[in-house]
Amino acid sequence: MQLSIFASVVTEQTLDPSATAESWIKFVRQYGPIPRNDSAFEEHINKASRRAGVMPIRFQHPLLTDVLSCFNLTEEVRSVVLTGHAGDGKTNLCHRVWQGLGGDPALSDSSAPYIRHQLPNGLMLHVIRDLSAWVPSQGSEWEPEKVDLLTRFSESIHSQNPTEYFLIAGNDGQLIETWKRLPENLAIQKTRLLFEDLLVEDRQQSDGVQLSFFNLSRSSSAVLFDSCITAFLSHPGWQLCFNEGNDTRIEYNEYSPIYINYKRLQDSLLQSRLRKLFELCDYNDIHIPIREILALLANAILGHPKVTDRLMLPTDVRTIIHDRLVPQASIYDNIFGINLTDSRRDSIGVFSALSRFRIGEETSNRIDNLLIYGNTDETLTPYFTKYLANDPIYGASEAYLREQSIYIEGVDDDDRSKGFLPMLASQRRALFFKIAEEEVLELKLWHLTVFSYAGEYLEKVIKPLKTKKVPVERDIVGRLVRGINRVFVGMLVNSDRELFLGSSLHASGARVCRVFEDNISVRPKNGQSVKVDWYNNRPILNVSLSNNHLESLTLNLVRYEFLSRVAEGALPSSFSKECYEDVMSFKSKLLKRLTLRRQEDGSVEEEQHVFQRMVLDDNGNPIPREINFTMPD
Missing domain, CATH: 3.40.50 (Rossmann fold)
Known part of the structure; x- marks a missing residue:
């Protein structure tokens, strides 16, 4: 049998003549975050597809x-x-x-x-x-x-x-x-x-x-996302809902939140930002299965907190429109499962993973000034118009403008915040998917997440190493070295040209380690170097003590963020303990390597011990000062 005969199994998505728009939406709902027996999910979906007269959402697995x-x-x-x-x-x-x-x-x-x-x-x-x-x-x-x-x-x-x-x-x-x-x-x-x-x-x-x-x-969650969203949006079932023959039906016309969300999910910028979140999950060792990606996509279009199971049916649309509840169907909230109960959202891996980015909770003064005062501040009005006023459905809706006014003019802080703060969080989530690429740096897009260096991590670390096979910028390597030095030594070291190994008379894992053990040149020198390389589809920090002694630290997203923030003078408590322990464990490995190297080159002292105590000069550079003493007989 030749491989070419069966290598490409064509996945056709067809419709039964009995299929209707209603049956399609009910079927898509089965992919969403509703209670079911997940152990029999494949069998359940196949039965539901036969009842609906449509093929399941299929694509060729990578x-x-x-x-x-x-x-x-x-x-x-x-x-x-x-x-x-x-x-x-x-x-x-x-x-x-x-x-x-x-x-x-x-x-x-x-x-x-x-x-x-x-x-x-x-x-x-x-x-x-x-x-x-x-x-x-x-x-x-x-x-x-x-x-x-x-x-x-x-x-x-x-x-x-x-x-x-x-x-x-x-x-x-x-x-x-x-x-x-x-x-x-x-x-x-x-x-x-x-x-x-x-x-x-x-x-x-x-x-x-x-x-x-x-x-x-x-498997890469980002690659799976590409396949899932293509198969999901291109399924002919959507043609039953959104075509010229159905334009007058309120369940599927331009005022329907189902139609609005379907169209917004097709937006290339939204897809690009969502894909980056999946890619960051990959590089943070979090895998999102296919079933959960499809659950997110179904929830993105059908999610609403005021309907049964928090997922819309066509029969819900008329009431939602009549009661002016369309803004609560915001796709920007649904992507993070905000429409779901807390317990249900936390129990689904994809929403739990995305919640770690804290999009909606994290912000900057400029972003919040834009969202709160943007329609009256002439310097911020262009942004407010572009991202909120031009979106009266999920942006500057009547409800948002009303609560915004109450918040600005109100007297009682608790009362004026009660209605507006959840809306403010919702608009931060929306901005993450709306801010144009040319304004990412200006508006500091990634400050809307807990990982403020995530954009740099993707563009200046992952991309050049993975696709271009070129070295990471010297300034980035220097910043990582500075962050590691501050953790290793326990002082505000500013040096980024050498990696300093310090210990304590009590233990090498002490918070402050003033005893100088060695320094390693960042630039290649006598077999020493510190550089970021690509290994096993991950960025790693390689530290060479000599031609024969090397140790590596995987640079996942959390470690990269931690070291970058420490280098800039902050110790992020939200994830510092685990990262601190990881970096200190790396230090222990380097000290063991140092001992092996000294044993090989014969530099281990036996009787006379020389200790060097590190002090920082005015520029934050460690200066070793010798302390000599001889062990008693």
Whole structure:
């Protein structure tokens, strides 16, 4: 079988003649943050799509071609394990592989967690597309045929000439737990240890093992977002709602919040800003599964705090318009799940992840002056007109202008703030998606988030390293070094040309470490250097003490923000403890490296000990001063 025959599985999104605008909206609602049995989500969506007469929202998973290639009979065939978080698309990916290999559609459409298919070479492919639904529940006895099947899998992947192949999908925790519960034998034990190693080391293969291991939770959330939003917005179901024949229906015309949000979600600037948040989640080691991205998109269009389940139906629209509640359907709030209850919002990973940016809570004096006084301050009026007055729906609505006036002119602080402050937070969220690219620096866009250096992190660290393969700017490296120096030494060190290693007579992890151990040149010199490199799809800070001694610190978003703020004189309490401990742990590794280097070059003193105490000069540069003493006999 040639790979080209099945490598591109076409995902068509079609409509049944019975489909209506109402049935489509009800179907989209099923993707939203409503209570349901998430363990059977794929089956639930398939049933809902058949009732609505529409195809589910589908797209080709970024890993589909790689998974299919494992079953290419012109190459070496390998068994496959798909793991990851709930909602990563494992079950659907199994369906696409089955479809690509010519499996019986009736079996694929069934709810059976285990199906099998004979490959053209006569060998059998066993597919367990939902491991958690197939294995016995905790405390129950194993059925002999299931033990036999998983034992055969464990033996086959360690065989050079397997006689059958497997495709197994299961959450990472379930995967390890299943192999722990199986009756112990050598093949089962080797396979369990193999899974643990592949997960911990983030590898797809192991030498001598006929297995490809795909951890879907390592997929880029930003790349998944690109696929999700394209498939979501381009689905023909929207044509049932928004076409010339429906223009006069209030549920779908230009006054409908469903229509307004659908159009705004198509805005390239909004999509770009939202994608950057997903990208920042990736570089902050937070993965957003496909299911949760689709939940966000459905909520973005249908969210409203005053309707059942906080998601609009067409029947809600007339009342919302009549009661002047359209502003509460703001897509800019819905993206962050503000329409949901606190408990529901916190229980959904994507909204919990986005809440960490604190968009709506963070601000600057200029932004708040714009939002509060912008329509009367001539220096701010152009911005107020552009971003609020020109948007009477989700910007300067009647309700906003009324509460703004009360806030400015009111006497009782509590009363005047009660109605306006939530609106102020809503407008900050809206501004994050509205501020034009050419005004990002002027209005300090990223000050609307807790990560004020996030824009720089993407544009001047991630982008040049990942796409251009060019060094990070010297000033940025210098700032990071200055931040690290201040943490390492515990004083307001200003030096950014050398990295100073300090310790204390009590412990190297003390807050203030005045005992000078060594300094490392930032610019390459005698094997020493400090630079930001790209490794394993992440930026890392590499510190070389010599040609043979190097230690690295992964620069995720939180650490980058922490070091940058410390370098500028602030210690952000919101995330300082964890970051401080990470940086101090890095310091301990460097001190161990320093000891090894000294042992190799013979510079370790035995009888006479020389200590150097660091003091800062007027410019904040550490100056070592020697203190000599000899240990008693």
